[in-house]
Amino acid sequence: MTRSTPRTALVTGAARGIGAAVARRLAADGLSVALVDLDEASCDSVVKEIHDAGGRALGCGVDVADESAVHAAIERIDSELGEPTVLVNNAGILRDNLLFKMSVEDWDAVMNVHLRGSFLMTRAVQEYMTTAGWGRIVNLSSTSALGNRGQANYAAAKAGIQGFTKTLAIELGKFGITANAIAPGFIETEMTMATAERVGVTFDDFKSAVTKQIPVGRGGLPDDIAHAVSFFVSEDAGYVSGQVLYVAGGPAA
Template identity: 45%
Template sequence: MDMALQGRVAIVTGSGRGIGKAALFALAREGAKAVVTDISADAVAQTQEELAAAGFDAIGVAADVCDAEQVAQLVARATERFGGVDILVNNAGFTRDKYLTKMSDTEWDSVVDTILKGAYLCTKAVLPSMMARQWGRIVNISSRAHLGNPGQTNYAAAKAGLIGFTRALALEQGRYNITANAIAPGFIETELVKALPTYERLRDAALARNPLPRLGKPEDIADAIVYLASERAGYITGETLHVTGGRYSS
């Protein structure tokens, strides 16, 4: 199926590895021009090199999505190289799990700021380009955790907030032919997840609760991103797509 993404310009935050990297490769395979960005300069360089080696048109820009100046430079570089931005995937985020009574202010702020402030700054920076082109796709990576997980008040709050952000944005930007949708992944086996000290316990719990008898892969989320970023999803906005293997309860 042709997703009509040939020549579109895509920024995916947190695309040095994991879901973000898989998403950028999936978009590039559909003909999009790729902008790799991550807080890790080494991860950015590695992913950009891999994209280029595969024959894709890509640039890499290291940036902290919580820093407005760095975000502005990221969008400026993408615009300078490719002429504008058509697709933004707000994927950057991480967990700092603790029960609320033991959570530090830093553990709260770092998670909420990266997920919510990062989405705010990046979206605000790309909207002028999308509005000028009268076309845009914003895909926000939420999580099944928006339904609530013990030990994740910071992460659950941020991911739930991202869904509200998505719905409000869809109402604001629809007149410019810009859609905004969210994806709520379930348990996805990324490098970050596998590195968690509680990985085996989390994996076993997810497998026990998943109606589908396997865990998710980054490519499962990447495929959903491509669809929502495509012309095929042009009449879908303000929605949250759960990609969880059928799991909803914690």
């Protein structure tokens, strides 16, 4: 495969935040990009940005935890953009609470989006990758995988993503497919704003307290994660697989 080979990427949770930044970056890198989110209309503004910049993009409304919806979306993406050989599993939700207050529904909701969704998407797309003899899978984990108060569900899901990623690298490597994970630290998104609200402080105060602990002295931005994704999906990163990259402004553990 050469650098000029056309590629189609699929990014889940792409309507905003990290997913939107990743979609923009991959489009700028020359890939066609399918933006997957629960509400297709929520992807419209990012799709328009990519089109206006001369790229190719498609918005798809999909519940990543719904097996039939995932298969229908993959078939549509194949038909309208091309065979997806790059997958970024970014879709995620928060249902934070201390363990004794956490409901079974909140546990299941987080597991379904993060783990079941990543499994279903990857299983559906790997067929295109194995046929092509080339593929890139990037899964979004988190520093919370190391443990975080009030996030038993989220931490467990993100730790699971890392084990899932390493297993994919072992199973799929012989087909020219790499699988890597990115574990962001504090990134300024709507999700971290929601965390600030949950703990009862303003986002500015929350950000100030967090960044004091970050060696580089600032919070992360969605573009910081997009840059790391861009490396992992590049043609030249074919010898990097099964890795977890902590993008956190310093050591994560």
